[in-house]
Amino acid sequence: MKKSISKDVRQKTRRFFNLVSAIYPFIERSLDPAYRNALAMLDLDPQLDVLDLATGTGLLAGSFAQRGHQVQGLDFADKLLQQAQKKHPAVSFRSFDLINLPEIPDNSHAIVCMGYLLHGLDAEFRHHILSQAARIASNHVLVFDYWRPGNLFVRFIEWVEGPHYPGFLAASRRDEFGRAGLDILRAFEFSQNGKVWLCGAGPS
Ligand SMILES: C[S@@+](CC[C@H](N)C(=O)[O-])C[C@H]1O[C@@H](n2cnc3c(N)ncnc32)[C@H](O)[C@@H]1O
Numbered sequence: 001m002k003k004s005i006s007k008d009v010r011q012k013t014r015r016f017f018n019l020v021s022a023i024y025p026f027i028e029r030s031l032d033p034a035y036r037n038a039l040a041m042l043d044l045d046p047q048l049d050v051l052d053l054a055t056g057t058g059l060l061a062g063s064f065a066q067r068g069h070q071v072q073g074l075d076f077a078d079k080l081l082q083q084a085q086k087k088h089p090a091v092s093f094r095s096f097d098l099i100n101l102p103e104i105p106d107n108s109h110a111i112v113c114m115g116y117l118l119h120g121l122d123a124e125f126r127h128h129i130l131s132q133a134a135r136i137a138s139n140h141v142l143v144f145d146y147w148r149p150g151n152l153f154v155r156f157i158e159w160v161e162g163p164h165y166p167g168f169l170a171a172s173r174r175d176e177f178g179r180a181g182l183d184i185l186r187a188f189e190f191s192q193n194g195k196v197w198l199c200g201a202g203p204s
Pocket of ligand 1: 098
């Protein structure tokens with residue numbers, strides 16, 4: 001395995017997110033209504049079940065559950081998962097390292113989503129996540145993330161998180177999604193610096 005997605009790098013990420021779990025409620029304050037509004041605009045069929053990758057405190061997973069979707073959330077930061085479980089009892093959460101996504105069967109969930117995961121990863125790990133999401137989802141892959149640099153505070157937090165935020169912003173989402181076999185069906189700004197991309201997945 002290449003260095004960029006080595007166990008050491010992932011352990012460091014896990015430690016970082018367990019450490020910042022105490023300030024997560026502040027981040028949630030603005031993100032919560034933004035996720036809810038975006039899902040209302042997308043108006044996806046509640047019959048479609050959802051797998052939320054890097055669910056954190058379950059904010060996006062909870063927004064889907066509130067709309068009637070059956071949802072499962074995966075993350076490896078146990079302190080965030082504990083908060084998630086308390087806040088969103090309707091969602092099933094599992095401690096899971098996303099390097100192990102190949103263990104999840106093809107087309108086993110209608111929608112695979114991820115909120116603010118990709119910007120913290122290098123290009124190789126982003127490709128791993130997106131191509132696995134494309135394989136696991138039978139209908140859609142839904143990605144929420146930055147599309148332009150945030151204010152000083154955001155840039156500081158992202159600098160502390162790791163080195164990949166500038167490279168993520170500079171890369172073309174269309175190219176990255178395309179390389180993973182995903183077509184962008186719809187994209188719009190859902191918050192000040194955030195965009196949502198709805199992609200088609202499943203057998204073509
Ligand atoms: C910025 S947070 C986003 C959390 C949530 N999706 C949200 O929108 O509030 C990124 C999340 O990715 C998770 N994560 C990063 N690398 C991961 C990996 N290899 N396996 C599982 N979770 C991972 C972190 O633990 C963290 O919860």
